[in-house]
Amino acid sequence: MKKGVLLVNLGSPDSTNPKDVKKYLDEFLMDPRVIDVPKWARILLVRGIILNTRPKKSAEAYQKIWWEEGSPLIVISERLKEKVQQSTNIPVSLAMRYGSMTLKKGLQELVDKGVNQVLVMPLYPQFAMATTETINVKVEELQKEFFPNLEVDTFSAFYNREDYIEVLSKSIAEGLKGKNYEHVLFSYHGVPERHIRKSDITKSHCKIDGQCCVTPSEAHTFCYRHQCLKTTQLVAEKLNLQEGTYSSSFQSRLGFDPWLQPYTDRTIERFGKKGIKNMAIVTPAFVSDCLETLEEIAMEGEEIFHEVGGKEFTTIPCLNDRDDFAQLLANWIEEWQLTDVKTAIA
Incomplete structure (x- = not known):
């Protein structure tokens, strides 16, 4: 062959x-x-x-x-x-x-x-x-x-492969070096909640209730939400990020059906209103910078942050090449x- x-x-x-x-x-x-x-x-x-x-x-x-x-x-x-x-x-x-x-x-x-x-x-x-x-x-x-x-x-x-987490964590660490950030936001592309339920091979595990994604199940093999949250967890552990200094959100929703939450734009706004002055954002659902990272996050996201009082908005590049x-x-x-x-x- x-x-x-x-x-x-x-x-x-x-x-x-x-x-x-x-x-x-x-x-x-x-x-x-x-x-x-x-x-x-x-x-x-x-x-x-x-x-x-x-x-x-x-x-x-x-x-x-x-x-x-x-x-x-x-x-x-x-x-x-x-x-x-x-x-x-x-x-x-x-x-x-x-x-x-x-x-x-x-x-x-x-x-x-x-x-x-x-x-x-x-x-x-x-x-x-x-x-x-x-x-x-x-x-x-x-x-x-x-x-x-x-x-x-x-x-x-490959969201949880040790060698991938190593490379991803290294790239994020390089992007954060010298930055006085208060919070790191892991922003993933959004999908409708029904996609999560449709991908559940058990037809009963995924309830999107805050517990199912951390409860072991074969459903995780095809659960986008679980895999996103797991990526965040593994990178946070690798970089020794302290609890409360990082979180996950979902961007790019379309239509009126429920999509995965919290939404990235509203999360950025909420942090700014809470008094966070310096935040960094990484987009681990993408390996290549694109419209969603370069325009929606790096431009629109930064504009939202500044409008509510934020100062420094650091966008970490994707892994790219x-x-x-x-x-x-x-x-x-x-x-x-x-x-x-x-x-x-x-």
Whole structure:
């Protein structure tokens, strides 16, 4: 078997033109694992309402963070892929779940190099329906339709792996060095509460009641909320953060259904009103800086903090293309190369 690796990130519009943004949002929001309502309702919501109002506003947001080379998420992911390729002797390709860098193109690139066994590595530390699951489901569909001779292995969530926590903690420590922070906020991308319940393989454990995420259960294998909170706990322990000086929150909610709480924007506002003058924020649900980190957090979040009396707002970069993160991915690939077990690496 000739092996290869497909790194997968979220994706990005081709440009900041509202037409390109609209095309991207249509693909993203019409995914039934992102907005998990009946198709007729999704069409009504997305194409009848959201796409008639949001593309222009989103395009303006992308314009604030767009690099000369293009989308930050794409550029950073490409840099990361090149570093990983330099550290492994098997082909590595890059694809996006949404946008023009399609999963099909990424798989085809590997097949054209003679690959017949591929490890799909979603670049998401925590499992979620709208991230890891939608990638794996789409890859399976493509494999059956276009690549019947290709064997596909999937890489599982790495939120609690000791080597990952080591790299993440080191990056955060570097970002905090010399900063007189009073509180560190771990902000994760939000998801509707119903996603948590739908992902519960026990169909009874997840109640989002403050206890279920800390009560041992096989449901945690696919529980985004548990995995986010666990990441925070492990990093806090690694950095010896004192109780009360750190917390977790969730950002980027959409619509009127209940989403995971507390909300990041309201949490930032609350800390400022409480008299916190110096705070730092890290976004461990993302490995690459993108619209949600560069605009929603680093710009909008800082503005909220200053409006309520906050002074210093430190945004910790994502892992991006750090050498130690690229080497970590290469190490995991090496582990996979040395095993013939066709299951997710635990």
